[in-house]
Amino acid sequence: MKVAAVQFCPKFKDVETNFNFLFQKSKEIDSELICFPELALSGYFFLSKEELRPFAIDFDSTIIKEIQNVSTSTGKIILFGFPEREGDRFYNSCAILFPDNKYSTKYRKTHLFYKERFIFEVGNTGFFVVEYPEKDIRLGIMICYDWRFPEAARTLALKGADLITCPSNLVTKIWHNVMPARAIENKVFLLVANRIGSETNGGETLHFNGKSGIWDYNGNLMVTASDESENTLIAEIIPQETRNKNIDQFNNIFLDRRPKYYII
Numbered sequence: 001m002k003v004a005a006v007q008f009c010p011k012f013k014d015v016e017t018n019f020n021f022l023f024q025k026s027k028e029i030d031s032e033l034i035c036f037p038e039l040a041l042s043g044y045f046f047l048s049k050e051e052l053r054p055f056a057i058d059f060d061s062t063i064i065k066e067i068q069n070v071s072t073s074t075g076k077i078i079l080f081g082f083p084e085r086e087g088d089r090f091y092n093s094c095a096i097l098f099p100d101n102k103y104s105t106k107y108r109k110t111h112l113f114y115k116e117r118f119i120f121e122v123g124n125t126g127f128f129v130v131e132y133p134e135k136d137i138r139l140g141i142m143i144c145y146d147w148r149f150p151e152a153a154r155t156l157a158l159k160g161a162d163l164i165t166c167p168s169n170l171v172t173k174i175w176h177n178v179m180p181a182r183a184i185e186n187k188v189f190l191l192v193a194n195r196i197g198s199e200t201n202g203g204e205t206l207h208f209n210g211k212s213g214i215w216d217y218n219g220n221l222m223v224t225a226s227d228e229s230e231n232t233l234i235a236e237i238i239p240q241e242t243r244n245k246n247i248d249q250f251n252n253i254f255l256d257r258r259p260k261y262y263i264i
């Protein structure tokens with residue numbers, strides 16, 4: 001199965017331009033799964049709910065439906081970050097769109113980073129895996145700062161994920177040290193679609209550092225991008241290879257767990 005991570009620079013507060021980019025790239029890229037960064041539709045650095053409000057959308061909005069139509073007509077799984085509005089609340093969400101739209105859903109970021117707490121509610125979807133029979137893939141999702149919590153990837157893996165996708169707007173560089181460990185300890189493929197560029201608001205600038213990557217379940221970097229240029233990474237994965245958690249004739253990394261000793 002071919003999977004793609006799209007690294008680009010979303011235009012802050014320009015939903016139309018970003019939507020056109022997502023729409024075109026989703027049609028063009030020759031891959032069965034395409035993942036765009038966190039908040040790809042709007043840009044990142046909002047400082048208040050009032051500032052975000054005009055750019056936030058409901059999950060059943062036309063914009064989501066249009067990308068859903070691309071997924072259905074091309075047979076591709078498409079993920080992208082967007083600011084979700086539900087009534088008066090906002091979530092930092094990822095749309096997860098499957099060709100058969102009865103599987104399509106959203107994930108709401110569980111762990112909020114930095115000033116996100118002034119805008120978004122903490123996510124309430126929890127970590128879940130979507131099993132998509134047509135492609136025999138079990139897909140898990142976490143967003144950006146969720147990476148800091150090994151429980152996120154662990155939960156997804158214990159729930160059966162073959163591939164963990166992580167749409168991101170990463171501002172540090174240390175995450176590159178950790179992603180291979182998440183892949184190894186869970187024996188899963190891991191895909192990070194990070195953004196590039198910078199945004200300034202309220203006199204503060206955030207730099208987003210690219211270097212998107214796809215790791216195999218032994219923690220090997222299959223493909224990566226530079227820290228500043230637009231890029232589409234594509235890797236070929238065999239999701240079924242992650243399901244047997246044996247690592248030799250005696251050890252199975254899930255059956256060998258001793259959860260009663262992990263309680264504090």
Ligand code: ACM
Nearest residue numbers: 113144145169170
């Ligand atoms: C992040 O969670 N955007 C670093």
